[in-house]
Amino acid sequence: xxxxxxxxxxxxxxxxxxxxxxxxxxxxxxxxxxxxxxxxxxxxxxxxxxxxxxxxxxxxxxxxxxxxxxxxxxxxxxxxxxxxxxxxxxxxxxxxxxxxxxxxxxxxxxxxxxxxxxxxxxxxxxxxxxxxxxxxxxxxxxxxxxxxxxxxxxxxxxxxxxxxxxxxxxxxxxxxxxxxxxxxxxxxxxxxxxxxxxxxxxxxxxxxxxxxxxxxxxxxxxxxxxxxxxxxxxxxxxxxxxxxxxxxxxxxxxxxxxxxxxxxxxxxxxxxxxxxxxxxxxxxxxxxxxxxxxxxxxxxxxxxxxxxxxxxxxxxxxxxxxxxxxxxxxxxxxxxxxxxxxxxxxxxxxxxxxxxxxxxxx
Numbered sequence: 206x207x208x209x210x211x212x213x214x215x216x217x218x219x220x221x222x223x224x225x226x227x228x229x230x231x232x233x234x235x236x237x238x239x240x241x242x243x244x245x246x247x248x249x250x251x252x253x254x255x256x257x258x259x260x261x262x263x264x265x266x267x268x269x270x271x272x273x274x275x276x277x278x279x280x281x282x283x284x285x286x287x288x289x290x291x292x293x294x295x296x297x298x299x300x301x302x303x304x305x306x307x308x309x310x311x312x313x314x315x316x317x318x319x320x321x322x323x324x325x326x327x328x329x330x331x332x333x334x335x336x337x338x339x340x341x342x343x344x345x346x347x348x349x350x351x352x353x354x355x356x357x358x359x360x361x362x363x364x365x366x367x368x369x370x371x372x373x374x375x376x377x378x379x380x381x382x383x384x385x386x387x388x389x390x391x392x393x394x395x396x397x398x399x400x401x402x403x404x405x406x407x408x409x410x411x412x413x414x415x416x417x418x419x420x421x422x423x424x425x426x427x428x429x430x431x432x433x434x435x436x437x438x439x440x441x442x443x444x445x446x447x448x449x450x451x452x453x454x455x456x457x458x459x460x461x462x463x464x465x466x467x468x469x470x471x472x473x474x475x476x477x478x479x480x481x482x483x484x485x486x487x488x489x490x491x492x493x494x495x496x497x498x499x500x501x502x503x504x505x506x507x508x509x510x511x512x513x514x515x516x517x518x519x520x521x522x523x524x525x526x527x528x529x530x531x532x533x534x535x536x537x538x539x540x541x542x543x544x545x546x547x548x549x550x551x552x553x554x555x556x557x558x559x560x561x562x563x564x565x566x567x
Contacts, residue, residue, distance in 0.1 A: 212271040213242040214287040214306045219274065219408050220265040222258040225302040238289075242266065277409055281383045282398075284309045296320070297427040300453045304406035304424065308382040311402030317375060320350040321489060322425050322450070324443040325359030325435035326468050331525035331562040333436035333468065336460050337362040338558075339523070340433070343486035345372025349495070350401070352377065352429045354421060355390055359435050359443075368396055377425045378405040379417035386413040404428075422446040430493055431456035433483060437471030444471055447480075456492060458483045510549075513537060517545040521555050525562040 217228050217238070228241070234252040235241040243266075244252070249259045278285055286293055286307040295318060297303050323341055325333065341351050341363040351367035353360040355376040367374040376397050380386050382405040385394045394403055406424065407417065422442065426432050426449040434457075437443040447457050458481040462469030476482055481492045489495075510518060520534040532542035546563055549555040556566040 210238055210289060211285050211287050211306075212275060213238045215274050215278075215285055216242055216265060216269055216271050218306045218406075219269060220258075220261050222261045223254070225305055227252070227254060227258060228305050229302070238287075278308070281409065282310055283382050283409070286313075294318070294428055296429065297424065300423075300427040303427065306406060308405045308407070308409070309402050310382045310404075311398040313375070313402050313404075314373070316348060317350045317373060317401075317428075319348060319495065320352050320375065320429045322352040322429035322432040322446065323359065323363040323435065324353060324422075324425065324432060324446050325437050326441060326443065327356055327358035327360075328468075329358050329362070329436050330462075330466060330468060331559040331564075332462065332466075333359065334362055335523070335525050335556075335558045335564045337435045338366040340435075340460070340483070340486055340489070341366035342370040342372075344489060345370040345374070347486065347490070348372070349486075349489075350375060352425055354379070354418075354425055355386070355394065355397075355403075357387060357390070361390060361393060364393060364397060368400055372400070374401040375428060376401070376403050377421050377428070378403055378407070378413075379421040380413040381405055381407050381409045381411040383409045384412070418442060419445050423449040426450040426453055426455060429455065430495075431458055431489070433458040433460070433489065434472050434475060434480075435460045436462060436466070436468035438467055439470045439474065441471050444475075447475060456481065458489065458492060460484070511545075513541055514545045514549055517542060518549055518554055521546075521549075521563055521565050523565050525558040525564040528561045528563060531563060 217223055231241045231252040232238050234248060235244050246259060286309050288303060288305050321344055337359050345351055345367040351363050351374040353363045353376060355378060364374045364376060374397055382403050385391045397403060422445045426446050432446055432450040434443055434447060450457050457475060459472035459475040460483050462472060483489055516535045516537060517531060520531055528542060532539055546555060550557060553566050555563050558564050
């Protein structure tokens, strides 16, 4: 049952020009969100609202049917979560001007307070893909919730790896929670709803406009104990998330990469400026003084392998390698290498990280 408090927060969220700071001042002046919704012009002026915001609120009160808005949320399976609700994320509540209302599709639990944001480029290298997968997987295995933005690239890999590990993941959207962007991640979004949540502070139907992404990044950082950057150019949007994390007093971490890779420029600059260097999930847990399992190493090999498979497996590394490099290192012909890698992949011992690139699967 949605009470009147939530309904009024929904109304304010649909009123242009009244953001977190103005709403907070108005509620403080009126004593409650209900009184704020019904405030007269003199009270709104005293609370610092300008003429346009006052006019917008008058219009909203006259035109919005809050019962209809609540019904729309229910129809989409979305739960409105006001800042006054005990279930509102504590880490997010701690930031300056937290969003007064969240639209949540899925579930948020107390365990989500142990959350790490993983962000980076939309076009990762095979190395970046594998690093993201391993870090997200290993963190999810020890109970860390993975937070990201559902974008292509690093975001998608982080969400997917957390789900595959049986963990939890939260996706913060730059559009309404009834929409999915990018569209190709619709199936992933539905999977996230079953083991985490899609989260937005935008009303239903809001399109993913460019101006919506920085505020979305602020929420990603706000939900997380730390923000971890895998690969990002100097001008990457992922670094906007980093700046928000720093402003919020949260830890920043970065994965080092090749000095020849432009996607290493962002993480390397962060490391020079004091970000923690991350090479494993244990590094993350150590920086945050969190407890986690210490057995995140590869299990002993117990499967029977042919001589060719064993030769190939011995030279496959954690860092992705091209199939030609693997074949030369193992002294095997191209056809033999391809066949052995296919069988090793079926046995779960190697993974094809990108076309023609392979890495150890465990």
